[in-house]
Amino acid sequence: MADTRERFIDAATRAFAERGFYGTSIANIAESLPFTKQALLHHFGSKEKLYAEVLTRISERLMRDLAAAGTETSDASERFENVFVNILRASLENSDDTRLLMRELLDNKRRAESARTWYLAAFLDTLTDLARDALGDGAPARSLALVYQLLGAINYFVVSRPTLAQMLGAKTFDELSTAYEHELRSLITSRLGVADEP
Amino acid sequence: MADTRERFIDAATRAFAERGFYGTSIANIAESLPFTKQALLHHFGSKEKLYAEVLTRISERLMRDLAAAGTETSDASERFENVFVNILRASLENSDDTRLLMRELLDNKRRAESARTWYLAAFLDTLTDLARDALGDGAPARSLALVYQLLGAINYFVVSRPTLAQMLGAKTFDELSTAYEHELRSLITSRLGVADEP
DNA sequence: TACGCTACTTACCATTCGGTAAGTACAGGG
DNA sequence: CCCTGTACTTACCGAATGGTAAGTAGCGTA
Known part of the structure; x- marks a missing residue:
């Protein structure tokens, strides 16, 4: 669902802002939502691509x-x-x-x-x-x-x-x-x- | 030697500035000098303590x-x-x-x-x-x-x-x-x- | 000569990391 | 009823991480 993607981007924005790219793990982002990190990888392919989407939205x-x-x-x-x-x-x-x-x-x-x-x-x-x-x-x-x-x-x-x-x-x-x-x-x-x- | 300590702090300052605390590994810092990461740990005890010394010097x-x-x-x-x-x-x-x-x-x-x-x-x-x-x-x-x-x-x-x-x-x-x-x-x-x- | 101290090294370890593989559950369409 | 695609999950992996353990080499001192 598009909603899940948005929730991931929201959570990732918060996490990356707080801890930076290297201080944030994708498992950490997923754990702040009711998903596993594989769900995140399913939607975005890689940590870098998720980060790119966060930057684009900003x-x-x-x-x-x-x-x-x-x-x-x-x-x-x-x-x-x-x-x-x-x-x-x-x-x-x-x-x-x-x-x-x-x-x-x-x-x-x-x-x-x-x-x-x-x-x-x-x-x-x-x-x-x-x-x-x-x-x-x-x-x-x-x-x-x-x-x-x-x-x-x-x-x-x-x-x-x-x-x-x-x-x-x-x-x-x-x-x-x-x-x-x-x-x-x-x-x-x-x-x-x-x-x-x- | 005090000189070795200083060299570690110099290298650490550059590395932390460039990649941040989490983006920098102590092995990486040591490799930029002719030492192993264990030499670094010998002098500073932990990555956090090294970082603290860097901040103090600044x-x-x-x-x-x-x-x-x-x-x-x-x-x-x-x-x-x-x-x-x-x-x-x-x-x-x-x-x-x-x-x-x-x-x-x-x-x-x-x-x-x-x-x-x-x-x-x-x-x-x-x-x-x-x-x-x-x-x-x-x-x-x-x-x-x-x-x-x-x-x-x-x-x-x-x-x-x-x-x-x-x-x-x-x-x-x-x-x-x-x-x-x-x-x-x-x-x-x-x-x-x-x-x-x- | 023996002892202790400093300055390191090699070996090793548990944990965490990003990512892959292989599935399961379910929805819609023919 | 089967097929395909989407949205996930559990299981697993190799690499890298910070840190510990156990040395070794050399120096100064008694």
């Missing part, structure tokens, strides 16, 4: 989210800011995906071919165009750098949340969580508000 | 670097900016360490007790104090959020470099690399240059 969602955002306003700066706030919210909401993609980023140099970066390339292209409109200057590397810095600010935070929660204590952690989006907006608007020196 | 370097920076100037904003540029340079220079710490961040929720966050706590404390001085406002959560965003901007970039190099091609990648520090400075100075609304 990048499809990313592109869908990105396409949905960025059409709310005509002001370039405002649009830029809103797009990144949307990315922050989506990344927080799908933190398993975010963690898994961070692991993939760390691993994919080794995981050979890794033409798997296509989703990132499309992502960056779109965002860099938005950045150029918002910055209004000509150097494409600057736009790309800014985009990457903001993605880093977002993803690193999402990935750190469990550690931060434990380290900071509930009160400070809650304050940080609520401050984060506001502070991200400040960072973006202030950056967009100043002229660049060459 | 966090000691981090604290040393941080203590060395931040004393160059008396102006709070300038000091803040310089500290983060120093962190960027050090993270790039020790990219294995950066990658390994990113993996640890992803793993340590699971790796139980993980009182291993102490180095991060001290790091954040120091940086947040600098941020408060530079921002000149009272909300500690804002300072912490800003610090974390800049750390994210730095670490995410360092970790992504192999992927970016492959994805962007040599020319664009070089442009991005040289633009990154400049753009980070722009991000910081512009953020410090505007007043906060509550």
Whole structure:
């Protein structure tokens, strides 16, 4: 059944996000559902192929989210800011995906071919165009750098949340969580508000 | 010999950074040196203990670097900016360490007790104090959020470099690399240059 | 010369891993 | 009623893993 496949992909996403590709065994994934690992192999053929399906589903969602955002306003700066706030919210909401993609980023140099970066390339292209409109200057590397810095600010935070929660204590952690989006907006608007020196 | 220990820790740092804790076998580490895995076990007792020594050595370097920076100037904003540029340079220079710490961040929720966050706590404390001085406002959560965003901007970039190099091609990648520090400075100075609304 | 210590090695082991082989149960169609 | 395909299961396998046991070689000391 297609439903069983989906359940496997769900469980695999959680497991891979939590323990990484090598820290996760297919038996482990299957045991979190009422199936054996052979059922998993029946549907996906191999661990690698299951992982590929997990990645595909995540990048499809990313592109869908990105396409949905960025059409709310005509002001370039405002649009830029809103797009990144949307990315922050989506990344927080799908933190398993975010963690898994961070692991993939760390691993994919080794995981050979890794033409798997296509989703990132499309992502960056779109965002860099938005950045150029918002910055209004000509150097494409600057736009790309800014985009990457903001993605880093977002993803690193999402990935750190469990550690931060434990380290900071509930009160400070809650304050940080609520401050984060506001502070991200400040960072973006202030950056967009100043002229660049060459 | 102490030298053999150091060589094991060096090799382990590279291996753990590249493949992660679970993707690395102690036999693999030993094979990259003219020793057997039993020599490794003789010196460190277990894989976990070796990993702990690797982490300890990294966090000691981090604290040393941080203590060395931040004393160059008396102006709070300038000091803040310089500290983060120093962190960027050090993270790039020790990219294995950066990658390994990113993996640890992803793993340590699971790796139980993980009182291993102490180095991060001290790091954040120091940086947040600098941020408060530079921002000149009272909300500690804002300072912490800003610090974390800049750390994210730095670490995410360092970790992504192999992927970016492959994805962007040599020319664009070089442009991005040289633009990154400049753009980070722009991000910081512009953020410090505007007043906060509550 | 004997002793103990450090720095290793070879041999071995139980467990876990991803994957294959060979089935069982059942549904739908001719 | 049989045939075929799907969705699984139990049984099994070779390779790799972390770790233990039991050495061996060399050095410093009494």
